[in-house]
Amino acid sequence: GAGVSQSPSNKVTEKGKDVELRCDPISGHTALYWYRQSLGQGLEFLIYFQGNSAPDKSGLPSDRFSAERTGGSVSTLTIQRTQQEDSAVYLCASSLGQGGMTQYFGPGTRLLVL
Amino acid sequence: AQSVTQLGSHVSVSEGALVLLRCNYSSSVPPYLFWYVQYPNQGLQLLLKYTSAATLVKGINGFEAEFKKSETSFHLTKPSAHMSDAAEYFCAVSETQGGSEKLVFGKGTKLTVNP
Numbered sequence: 001g002a003g004v005s006q007s008p009s010n011k012v013t014e015k016g017k018d019v020e021l022r023c024d025p026i027s028g029h030t031a032l033y034w035y036r037q038s039l040g041q042g043l044e045f046l047i048y049f050q051g052n053s054a055p056d057k058s059g060l061p062s063d064r065f066s067a068e069r070t071g072g073s074v075s076t077l078t079i080q081r082t083q084q085e086d087s088a089v090y091l092c093a094s095s096l097g098q099g100g101m102t103q104y105f106g107p108g109t110r111l112l113v114l
Numbered sequence: 115a116q117s118v119t120q121l122g123s124h125v126s127v128s129e130g131a132l133v134l135l136r137c138n139y140s141s142s143v144p145p146y147l148f149w150y151v152q153y154p155n156q157g158l159q160l161l162l163k164y165t166s167a168a169t170l171v172k173g174i175n176g177f178e179a180e181f182k183k184s185e186t187s188f189h190l191t192k193p194s195a196h197m198s199d200a201a202e203y204f205c206a207v208s209e210t211q212g213g214s215e216k217l218v219f220g221k222g223t224k225l226t227v228n229p
Contacts, residue, residue: 004157033216043204043219056214091157098215100146100165100208105157 002026004106006092012112013082021077021109025094032075033095033103034067038088046090049075050098082113116141116209120220128228133177133192135223137205140186146208147188148217149179153201161203164188175199200227 005024013019025032034046045059049069060066064082069075079086089110093103121136139145144166150158162173169181175198179190188205202224206217 031215035217042221043206043217045216045218048214048216050213050215053213056212056216058214059216093158093217098210100163102148102160102163103217104160105150107157110155 004092004094004104006090006106006109008109009107010110010112012114014114015084016081018078018080019082019111021079021090021092021111023075023077023092023094023106025073025075025092026104028096029094029104030072030097031095031101031103032069033093034075034077035091035093036061036088037091037108041088043091046077079111082111084113087111087113116145116207116218118205118207118218118220120203120205120223122223123221124224124226126226126228127195129197130194133190133195133199133225135190135203135205135225137179137188137190137220138186139188139205139207141207147179147181148206148208149173149177149188149190150204150206151201152204152222158204161190195225195227197227197229200225 007022030051032049048056064080067077089108091108093105095101095103117140119138147164149161162171164181172178205220
């Protein structure tokens with residue numbers, strides 16, 4: 001079956017611009033996660049959605065970052081007024097739920113802020 | 115908070131040699147543990163996971179890992195390395211808190227396989 005898909009695969013933007021990153025989870029997966037992978041920080045948790053519950057935003061690094069999940073499926077991660085330190089690979093994952101369920105990852109969006 | 119330590123950011127082995135990638139975790143409760151592999155410019159692919167059903171876990175591509183509670187370890191092994199095993203490997207623990215769940219990752223180990 002189809003895996004997790006993300007778009008765009010690569011994004012180059014100028015400092016100060018806003019960007020939107022999209023994630024399509026595996027059909028039927030109620031949990032969705034965003035992580036960031038950078039050379040200096042490794043893999044960091046950003047945000048977690050589970051069904052209709054309020055998301056866990058505790059990993060978002062600043063108020064320039066926000067995410068939403070529409071209809072319990074597609075998710076968009078938005079970064080406003082991008083900074084050079086936002087350059088990283090943004091990975092989305094989905095799972096069947098909590099309790100140690102396997103998280104399946106998408107290919108990531110490589111963001112470069114010039 | 116839980117944490118994961120991977121000893122050795124780079125490991126180099128010869129083709130056909132044993133692969134051993136080390137992972138130690140800290141957890142106050144019985145953990146769910148995972149090993150993921152990442153090939154260049156790709157996402158993370160699950161190799162195997164520990165869910166307390168058995169201490170020796172077999173995964174894909176001939177990899178296996180042994181959970182040792184007394185040592186808080188979950189080392190990844192493969193008896194004979196193949197060139198295609200060259201990639202970066204991440205150990206992770208699932209952390210559940212306040213209705214939320216996330217993976218906490220180690221820093222990763224880059225495996226090089228020499229012909």
